Every structure is written in C-alpha cells, then in structure tokens.
Amino acid sequence: MVIVHSLQCLTAPIQLRILTSVEFVSINTTMFHNTVDKGEVPKMAAKKDKQFDPVKTLQEIEDKFEMVQILNEEGEIVNKDMDPNMSDEDLVELMTRMVYTRILDQRSISLNRQGRLGFYAPTAGQEASQIASHFALEKEDFILPGYRDVPQMIWHGLPLSMAFLWSRGHYKGGAIPEGVNVFPPQIIIGAQYIQAAGIALGFQKRGTKAVAMTYTGDGGTSQGDFYEGINFAGAYRSPAIFVIQNNQYAISTPRDVQTAGKTLAQKGVSAGIPSILVDGMDPLAVYAATKDARERAVNGEGPTLIETFCYRYGPHTMAGDDPTRYRTSETDSEWEKRDPLLRFRKYLEAKGIWNEEQEEKVIERATEDIREAIKEADAAPKQKVSDFINIMYKGELPYNLKEQLEIYTDKESK
C-alpha cells in the first residue's frame, strides 16, 4: 500500500535558512524574554544618529525569524546541535503514530465520501506539526484543539470511536472520558487561544507541573483572540504553548493576505513571549521546539509561540472545498517533496530501526482499529431531544426545560 508520495522527482534541496544553535539560544533567552518592570521607562537612545528607525527595527526583528530545520527532506540531520536525540524507541513510536494518523486521514476521507462520517478536516501533510508537537507532551497536559486537531486528541487518549461520533454530529462524541485532558475541538477560530491562557493560569495557581497546549492555523493569527490569548498568558507568565500550524491557506485565503508580517511567529514578540519558526514538515524540529517550550513552561518561564511551516495536502474540509481553485498542482508537488513521513522513514531506515514490514503492520493495525471504532460508533444510541435537554445544565433544570422535557419524553415514548 502506498501511503506517502514518491520522492522520485526530488531535484534541488529546498532552501531553508537554518538558525545555528547559538542564535536559537539567543532568541530564547534574551531577545524575546525581557521583563518590563512596573513603571520602567524604556531606555533612551544614546545618540542622535542612533535614533529609533522603525523600518530598520522591523526588518531586523523579522530577519531573526529564520526557520529551524533539524531533519532535511533527505532524512539527514542538518543541525546536530539541536537534535533532540530521541531514543530509538521514541523515534519508532513517533513514526508509528504518524503513519497511523496518515491512514486515519485516508480512511476518514473515504468514509466521508461513503456518507459514513460527517464533518471532517483532512490532516495529511500536517503529521509532523500535529503528532511531533503532541509527542513532547505529558498525559497531564491539557490540549485545546482546533477542528483539524483530532489526531492529537486521539494520541492523548480520546477513543477513536468518539472522534467518529463527534465527526458525525453525535453529542456523545464530545463527552470526553475522565482522565483525558482535552477540550472538544474548537470551531470558533481563536477561542481556544484565550481558553488555553485560562487553563495555563489554572495550572500555575494549582502548582501543577503541566502545560496548556493549543493549536490554530495561519488564518487564526488574524483573530483578536489569538493576540489576547498569547498576551494574557505572557502577562501572567503562564505555562502555555501556542502552536500556529501555518499550512499556507485559511480555506482559500493565502497566508500573504492575513498579515503584513513576514512570519507569524514574530507576532509573539508583540506579546513579549519567546517565539520560534520551525519547519513544520520536520518532525524533529517540531518536537525539539515543543519540548523546549514545555520545559520552560513547567519551569515557570511562561508561554511560547511556535509557528510550524507546513501544508495540508487535502481540502480545507470534506464539505465541498476544492483546492484547485486556489492552489496549483506544482505547489502541491513541491510540498509533497517535503513530506514528513517520507523524510522520517528515510532517517529511521538509515538507522536500521524501521522497515516496510513494520510499516505494513502499523497500517494493518490502524485499518483494523478504524473498522472497530466505526462499529462502535454505529452502535451509539439514536439521539433524542430529551438527551439534549438533560445535558443543558448541571443540577436542576429551569422551568422551561422541565416542561419541555416532559413533552419530549412523552413524545419519545410513543
């Protein structure tokens, strides 16, 4: 079974400017992590000829945001200093999850086309951004996903059948099991960012060594809540990680239309929080940046903003979006050369810890799990209006719903 696109057409290596580890450290510790004390007056420019040049300042800041890559398209480590040195076991597990997730995506698309799934936002191409960032988390961390971030919820413990129920539009799909720290996928772009600030502040107040992790896309960075979320978490120095999966298009609107900013990561500077741009097709770069962000967060050093530069191969959602209206097949194939699974497979194969047989096993397991989960989802009870009324409030219902419950219960019993 072909699960990833071929690398045959690879020509020249894609030009990615890579930060050295020294620059990386300087970004983390000095440039974007200064504290403004109460009433502190900004430092006055020393000389007239050094007066503030707003255009140059912007350019200098933007130039600092070079993209971090650790594993290139050939599956070679190109930045040894930043290599997170994951154990073989972890490398295999991360690959397993990415392959599994790619299969889940392919099956979900096909189930959707057969009318056996409801709302679905394809994930292929974003496995490094989604799964490698999640891989740096711990069970106690809390995830606030966007609607495309269902895979992270699953790897955080959400049963697959519930993800399917959520997709189909069954209320049981949102009834997150005890001990699974996730919120149902957010539909309102940006709302998850301000909520993440709240959970992070809650962890901080409770002294819990955990982070709130949230995801949005390139379009999400244009919402006011994006800024309020990173700004609140920054102001309180709360343990949050804000991920922007910059997959280049907000439905059809290209990234350039969203902002004058050269990068999205630089938006973190305005909130005074450490921010980094990583190759979002590179699992190691995404993992390393997230792990670093998590460590600082649980050590009381506040939130981080991570932009993962990536691509979705599929449409925005399965509800009629046609990417050929806004993307060319040339662009698609350029991005396919950067595929996260292909490069990770090469890397692992070279290490001698991955082979076709293993991959086939993962594919079989995923396919079987999906089949089982669909069966479970099919067995969910038909939804009744009385169910909806009963989940409106905790405790006693108000009079209007009490009356309506009686009416609907009576109707449903006939």
Place this chain on the structure above:
Amino acid sequence: MAQMTMIQAINDAMKTELKNDENVLVFGEDVGNNGGVFRATEGLQKEFGEERVFDTPLGESGIGGLAIGLSLTGFRPVMEIQFFGFVYEVMDSISGQLARMQFRSGGKYNGPVTIRSPFGGGVATPEMHADSLEGLMAAQPGLTVVIPSTPYDAKGLLISAIRDENPVVYLEHMKLYRSFRQEVPEEEYTIPLGKADVKREGTDLSIFAYGAMVHESLKAAEELEKEGHSVEVVDLRTVQPLDIEAIIASVEKTNRAIVVQEAQKQAGIAANVVAEITERAILSLEAPVLRVTAPDTIYPFAQGENAWLPNAKDIMETAKKVLTF
C-alpha cells in the same frame, strides 16, 4: 445586622464566598488594588491576596477565555466585565462557549462561572456603558440571568450565583449601587435563583419589573394607592429562567398586569413575560397585558437619557389604561 448599600452587599457576598471556597477567584479590569471602578471589589485583594483577586490585561474576550480555562482546572471564577456595554467583545466566550460548554462536552465540563457587570441608565455615563442587554443574555440557552434590585437581594443572589454549577450572568444596576441602604445580615445567606419576590402586595393590578424599574414601579404603586388602586409589585430578580409560578399566581390574584423594563421594547424580557401570561393565564385576564419600556432607539447620550428612560409617571399612565380597560 448592618446597613449596607447594594455595592457593599455585593462586596460582602464576594468576601463571603472567597472565605468559604478556596476555588473562588475574582478578576477583571482594575478589580485588584483599585477595588474596581465602582469599588465593588474594594479590599478583597488585600484580604485574599493577588493569587485570588487579580487584575487582568485590558481585553474582555481574554477575560472570558480566562474564566473558561480556570473553570476547566476546577476553579469557580467570578469575572467582572467593567461595564456591560462592553459585553459584545466577550460574546463568544459567554454565549458561544460558556453557555454551551456543558452541552457540547456531553455533560462533562460545566462552567461554574459568575459574570458580574454594572449596567443600566440614569448615571450620565459615556456612550456604550448604560445599555440594558439582559435580553441578549436571556436569549441564550444555558445562561441564568440575575438582576437584583435591593442590597439584601444582591448579597443572597450573588452568593447563589457563585455557588451555582452553571454560568450565571449577574447584572448590577449602576443607579442602585449607592441609592439607598438596607439592613443586610453580616452572616451568609442565599436567595434561590429563578425566584421572584413580591415587593408590594396588591389586589387590582400586578406590575412585573426588575432592576431599577422595581423602584419606579413601587413609586407608581404608591401614587396609584392614593387614587384607590391596590397594586402589587413583583420583582422578577431572575429574568432567565422566569419564576412562572409567582407570575401566574399574581396574575390570577389581580387579573390585570403590566410589565416594566428599562430596556427597549423590541424582543425583550417583558415580551417573554407577556407571552408566558398569555399562554398560561389568559382566562384570568380582565385586560390586555401592556408593557412599559424604553423606545426602540439606541441608548441616548448622557444629557438625553432622562427623557428616554421609563419612569414612575410612564408606569402610572400604562397602569391606568389597564386598570380602566
């Protein structure tokens, strides 16, 4: 018992719950050291510390998100929207997120959040500070909307709101903050949400009102008494859900009713009350149920508000129409 203004009673309710439950947090713009722009949170940060009573950055939407996130980590947030006219900035957090949290999580995440906010006219505020937007909140399933009219009610209702397991919007009429004092017990007590209160007994006409309009209605009732009409004034106290039993009981007693609200007429609480009376007690009525409301314009600028706000005179006029129908 102490004589308290409504703002003191509100402060006292928060103090009571901050003492009772370590999960209660009070936050918003300027609520910490400054004690809130109306001093509703005066002294609370000093007594309970910056961890529990704290300032937020200026961003209503962010405050709403903060409350939701804090509730997800087991806290019981009491968030302040500095003026309710600013609520549009946080509508998604309130109506889009908080109100439906219990529902969309299949019952797992309830949102025990109290949203406190000053509202209402007659105190010469700048634009967008004085609007009565309770109807907007009441239209959202999942929210309880409470509006006290006296210091005694304010304390008991706020304690209930904070203890409630669901999101409660608690609106404080600015004109009532310091307009009079009342005996308020220093110890804790609760007034159940969703229960109206008969503020004045009568047999000829029921006036249903809430917030500042309770006092205008009481004034009107006194005047009408002089003219020989016995008027009952029912303070709704909670505008969503309505206390249907109390409303219907009063209508069945007096057979005539008017509903008073400070908000504009269109699509408001008063319309809900009229509809409920019509559906449930039309055969008890001797006359149509009429409304006294503000006109359907934008809330006027400060110097024009007194010409616009409903008052005791308007209430009397409408009451007489119904009494003589």
